[in-house]
Structures are given as C-alpha cells and as structure tokens.
Amino acid sequence: MKTHFPDEPLRSHTLDMLWQAQDEKGYIANEDIARIASQLQISEVELEGVASFYHFFHRKPAGKYRIYINNSILAEFKDYRDIVRAFEKATGAPLGGTDPTGTFGLYDTPCIGMCDQEPSALINFYPFTNLSPAKVDQIIDSLRSGVGVEFLANAVEDNIRYTPEREKTILLREFVPGKALQALTRWTPGEVLSEIKESGLAGRGGAFFPTGVKWELCSKFESDCRYIVCNADEGEPGTFKDRVLLNRLPGLLIEGMIVAGYAVGACRGIIYLRAEYRWLLPKIHAAIEMYEHLGWLGADTTAKEPFRFDIRVQIGAGSYVCGEETALLESMEGKRGEPRTKTFFPVEKGYLGRPTVINNVETLCAAARIMELGHERFSSLGTPVTRGTKLISVGGDCNRPGIYELEWGMTVAELLELCDAPDPYFIQVSGPSGQCISAWDSHRRFAGEDLLCGGALMIFDSTRDILQIIRNFTAFFKHESCGMCTPCRAGNFIFSRKLDKMARGLGSLQDITEMQQWGQIMKRTTRCGLGMTAPNPLLYALERFPEYFEQKLDSTRTGFNRSFDLESALEDYREAVQS
Numbered sequence: 359m360k361t362h363f364p365d366e367p368l369r370s371h372t373l374d375m376l377w378q379a380q381d382e383k384g385y386i387a388n389e390d391i392a393r394i395a396s397q398l399q400i401s402e403v404e405l406e407g408v409a410s411f412y413h414f415f416h417r418k419p420a421g422k423y424r425i426y427i428n429n430s431i432l433a434e435f436k437d438y439r440d441i442v443r444a445f446e447k448a449t450g451a452p453l454g455g456t457d458p459t460g461t462f463g464l465y466d467t468p469c470i471g472m473c474d475q476e477p478s479a480l481i482n483f484y485p486f487t488n489l490s491p492a493k494v495d496q497i498i499d500s501l502r503s504g505v506g507v508e509f510l511a512n513a514v515e516d517n518i519r520y521t522p523e524r525e526k527t528i529l530l531r532e533f534v535p536g537k538a539l540q541a542l543t544r545w546t547p548g549e550v551l552s553e554i555k556e557s558g559l560a561g562r563g564g565a566f567f568p569t570g571v572k573w574e575l576c577s578k579f580e581s582d583c584r585y586i587v588c589n590a591d592e593g594e595p596g597t598f599k600d601r602v603l604l605n606r607l608p609g610l611l612i613e614g615m616i617v618a619g620y621a622v623g624a625c626r627g628i629i630y631l632r633a634e635y636r637w638l639l640p641k642i643h644a645a646i647e648m649y650e651h652l653g654w655l656g657a658d659t660t661a662k663e664p665f666r667f668d669i670r671v672q673i674g675a676g677s678y679v680c681g682e683e684t685a686l687l688e689s690m691e692g693k694r695g696e697p698r699t700k701t702f703f704p705v706e707k708g709y710l711g712r713p714t715v716i717n718n719v720e721t722l723c724a725a726a727r728i729m730e731l732g733h734e735r736f737s738s739l740g741t742p743v744t745r746g747t748k749l750i751s752v753g754g755d756c757n758r759p760g761i762y763e764l765e766w767g768m769t770v771a772e773l774l775e776l777c778d779a780p781d782p783y784f785i786q787v788s789g790p791s792g793q794c795i796s797a798w799d800s801h802r803r804f805a806g807e808d809l810l811c812g813g814a815l816m817i818f819d820s821t822r823d824i825l826q827i828i829r830n831f832t833a834f835f836k837h838e839s840c841g842m843c844t845p846c847r848a849g850n851f852i853f854s855r856k857l858d859k860m861a862r863g864l865g866s867l868q869d870i871t872e873m874q875q876w877g878q879i880m881k882r883t884t885r886c887g888l889g890m891t892a893p894n895p896l897l898y899a900l901e902r903f904p905e906y907f908e909q910k911l912d913s914t915r916t917g918f919n920r921s922f923d924l925e926s927a928l929e930d931y932r933e934a935v936q937s
Contacts, residue, residue, distance in 0.1 A: 361374055363670065368397070368398055369400070375394045411677065425480070428473075432473045437490075444490075449461070471632075472485060477489040484507050486512060517759065519777065527763060529723055530761075542617065543661060547663060551570060557728045559721070560744070574622075576622045583624070584619075585713070587687075587714055591630055594790070600718065608641050613726040614726035615722055626668055628709070655669055678888065691710065720749055740767060746766065748764060749763050757779075774817070785797070791887070791894055794898045795809070825860065829858070832854050832896065846892065850892055877896060878893075
C-alpha cells in the first residue's frame, strides 16, 4: 500500500521514517536520529525537535509491549486507577516506565477514542476494552507465554444505539459501494459544488463552516494540484463518532473524498489518521484498494469530466493540537505540529503550499450521502439554520453509551432519555473544549439556533465531583498545549495550580477572579483553537455551578490547609507495604 505519492518531498516522509525506526526496536535510538536526519538533510537537533513533540515517540527503550492506558475523565470514573495498579503488579513496570527486563512499558495517555467501553488501553496499538484486574492478569500472562498481541486484542464494538426512522437516517443507513459516485458520471464539478451548497451541509468537526463554500473557495485558486485532506485526528476526549464511521463505513469516507476531489479539481487525497486508530489501517487500506479496482482511484475515472484522483494514509504520532487544521498540515509536512500563523487559509495555501480542503470524517461521509440521496432529502431535515443529522458520541453515567444519529433540533432531554441517564447533573457538550450544562438545561435543543454539539456528550451524575472533572480537563489541555503561545502555556499552568489549591480547601475569591481573567486573555490572544477553548471547562462551570465553587473556597481566609488528612496521606504507603 502506498505511503507517499512519488513527487512528494522527502521531508513529508518524516513521521513514517520515525515510526519505522520505533516499530523495529520499540524506541528511536540516537543512531536512528542521525541516520534519518542525514537522509532528510536536516540537522539532528531539528529532527529531535520533531520526535520530541509527539506523545507516542520514545527516545529510550519503552518495552517490547508498550501499554497505553486511557486517563480521560470517563476512564477515571471507570476504575482507571485500579487498572493501572493491576498492570503495574502484573508487568512489574511502573507507570511511565518499563519493567526490569524491558518486556513491558506502561504509560498513560489521553482519550484513545473508546470512551463507550472503559476502562480501555492500547497494547502496541491494538485495542483492549472493558478491562478489569482479572482481564489484565490474563492478558499479561498470555503475552509472557508468547501469544501475539494481535490475537489477544478484542473487537471494538460500534455501539450504535439510535438512528431516526429510515427516511431520516443519513449516515448510518445501509451502504452500497459506488452509489454516491454515480452522480459524478452525470454531473460536472460545478454541479456537484452546487449540490453540496444547496444541501446546507456545514463542517461536522466543531467549527461548522459551510462545506460547499470551503470547496468552492479552494476550486478558485489556481494550482498544478489541489489536495483533499481528511482530518481523522479525532482527539477530543469523549469523542468516538469518527472511529465508528472508519470501522463500519470506510468506503463511505473514500467516496466522500472522491466527491470532494472531483468538485474542487483535486488530484490527491490524504487521510491523516491518529495513531490511536492504527488498528483501523487494514480496513482503510482495503477500502482504498477496492476503489482502485473499481476504477475510481489511481486511474482515469468514468466521471463526466476528466478526473484522476488518488488517496494515501498518513499516521499521526499523538498530539491533540494536530486536530487544528494548520498544525495538521505542519505534521503532514514532517514538522512539529504547531499551528501556523493565519497568513493564508488552507484553501489557498495548504499542504505543500497548494490549495487544500480539510474536512473531518463525518463531513466527508455526509457529502457522499448527499450525492447518493440528493440535497433535498438532506436539507429537509434539521432546523432552518442547521440542516441534516448529526452523530453524537455519548458516554459517562448512562446505561446506553454509544453512538446516536439525531436530527438537528432534538432536545437534550430526549437524548438523555434515549441513552437512559437516570441522574444527569453535569453534562459536558462537545468535549472539554465545549461547554457544560446542567439538568435544568434539558429543554435546550441541539441546533445552531441554540446548542451546537461537535460530537460528544459526557454525562456525570450528582455523585461526581465537579472539581475532579475540571482538573482532569485542565491537565489534558496543559499536557497537549504545544507551548508556542505564552498565554496558553502559562494560563493552563496557572489554572492547574489554582485548582489544586482549591482542591486542598485553600481557594479564594481572588483565585477565581484571576482564573476568569486568564481565561479571557487566552480566548483573545492565543494562536489556535486549543488555547482559545482551553478555559471553557472552568469558565462555563463557574457560570453554571457558582454555589458549588463557593463551597470550595476557604471561608476562614487563614490559608491553613484544613483539608489535610493524615490517614488519607498514609493510604498509598500502607497499600504499597501490604502488596
């Protein structure tokens, strides 16, 4: 399977070269850095800067079996710590290190896209879900006895819980390969563009920019080659909708990319796949090969106007900020995934300086369905402002976590009833970068006129500690910030320290005021969406649950640590001695 197009610069091979070195020996050695830097004709220091940017690249031995345990808040509330202890005991490796023999490496990692099946982990990038201490022991015993990790990994369930009545289901309906592409044999690229614009399809990644407008803008910039990039770097904690589409309907994504390529006059497409989804590669490659055999990729097609298009996959290496489109482009070009200065939009100068459309998996799948079903069917659904349907990843304190395809306009209460959430209290919409609402907001509707949702709904009942949730979100943003902007770098650090102070019962009104001030600074001055949205969990929680935070303040104003508990402080020590 092709990993690169023939005339791409060698520098765009950087991530693949680093992956190859690591896959061979389990880490990237100094001699690998020297060799790859020489091949790329860049300094070792520059390559070191690239390798150190990505979470999954290791520069020292990381174990024959590298175990990554999801530490998102949904995992934290599903016995994450028990699973960590079970792995530590079974492997002999401490969290963040390897066992004495170098067989096992144990690491925590942000959300791996399986929040509906927690606790979960990746072992050498094969998925393991619904873990328990007993299951951990069985897995490690089998690995020690020589069973291949690929034979131990379990199938990841799609958990599709709800779709509308058949005539209103758009994405998760039955799929017939090639059906969406039949329209290309009858229509010109301009007619395809008009169909997408008429549908009212907006991007499904969170920004909700009109898809047809983006495609049209890209088509107007002259170039020898335009690109269609699928952003499959679904890194928002709590989100797993694109995982389900890639696992269940990879062909639909390929057809959406072909439709986009024909509409804008692109010659190539690239799927930027997050490393956490490496286990989906065989299905994606098989789908690409199928469309090559059907004559829609890698050869002149039967489209009404001459059209030749090809698709390859680029594997990321673990960086949430690469979900930002310009950071994603930098990563694809073999650099650190740092957001670009917005001198040009990608539709004008994107990948390798050429006009580039970047859409996420759900958007491209929806575009394919519009070509199959017609814009009238799509635009007849939803609300006047927000057309069609939307996939929502639902997780947390409900009895039916999974994927819901809902028609825009559904109320929060209706979705809570569908997922059987008996005690919704704190509800996080669109992941940590979105906003929180309470049970009193259940009358609100998912729509552009009211409550937009990029793809995730995390439900927490009244037994959950709001401060624990916010601290987990803040730790995530602090870890994932690229560090380029001072407001983002410093702001997330300050949030973390002040929330720690509040958890010890030492917070003050001044701390809250200063966090609110820093939040506004970050929203106005940071370089990319990560920094702009990182304050959201705290700011929205302060707004929606003021009485909770009032109770967390030090009412005595003495500054003494009233919450210190000697017995609790000694608990970990006693447990370690007993084990």
